[in-house]
Amino acid sequence: MEDLERFYSDLKRFIYILRFHDINVAESWIKQLNTHLKPEYIESCLTAAIFELSVTDVDTFHWALDNLSHWETYTNLLQEVTKFVVQKLIKEGFIPGQDFSATSEGKILIHEKARNIIMSDISKSDNLLIKKILLISPEIHFLTTS
Numbered sequence: 001m002e003d004l005e006r007f008y009s010d011l012k013r014f015i016y017i018l019r020f021h022d023i024n025v026a027e028s029w030i031k032q033l034n035t036h037l038k039p040e041y042i043e044s045c046l047t048a049a050i051f052e053l054s055v056t057d058v059d060t061f062h063w064a065l066d067n068l069s070h071w072e073t074y075t076n077l078l079q080e081v082t083k084f085v086v087q088k089l090i091k092e093g094f095i096p097g098q099d100f101s102a103t104s105e106g107k108i109l110i111h112e113k114a115r116n117i118i119m120s121d122i123s124k125s126d127n128l129l130i131k132k133i134l135l136i137s138p139e140i141h142f143l144t145t146s
Contacts, residue, residue, distance in 0.1 A: 007045065014049045015056075021063045030071075046073040054125040065132055081129045082106060085118055092117050109135045 010033070017029050033042050053061035068074055085108055089100050092114075100110040110118070115136050119127060 007041075007048075010045050011048050011052065014045055015052055015060075018049060018053065018064050019057065019060050021060065021067075023067055026064075026068060043073045043076075046071070047077060050074070050077065050129075051125050054128045058128065061128060077129070078106065078133060081126075082108060082133050085130060085133065088118060089114055103135065107133050107135045112136060 014026075014029065017026055020026075030042065030046075033045075050061060050064060053064065065074060065078070069078070082102070086096070086100075086102075089108075089110070090096070094100055094110075094114050094117075099114055100108055102108055115134060118130060118134070122130065
């Protein structure tokens with residue numbers, strides 16, 4: 001129970017720090033954590049903070065992913081979201097290179113029909129994360145033909 005209380009305390013503290021929207025303060029706190037905690041624990045705390053912010057403070061959620069995307073934890077999280085989206089598109093019968101494609105920045109370029117399928121039946125957190133990686137471009141011919 002003590003470990004859970006510690007995690008919850010660190011999670012609350014990190015969310016509090018992120019709400020300042022100050023990269024230097026956030027990075028300083030992470031450096032401090034790195035001196036006495038395991039990287040897996042820190043990664044779990046950072047991931048939990050993003051999911052919590054997606055529900056409680058969308059502005060800070062966007063700020064964190066836009067400004068701290070160079071952090072390995074958030075890079076890994078967005079890569080996992082990208083894998084999920086690609087797998088779901090393929091499962092739904094969409095063809096890579098024809099119905100969707102990836103950009104060099106790790107975004108997925110899709111047409112509106114594919115976007116609607118991806119965005120159906122997902123949580124608010126997933127919705128926000130997926131929107132971070134999707135590019136909708138109906139004007140590109142090969143992505144809009146059915």
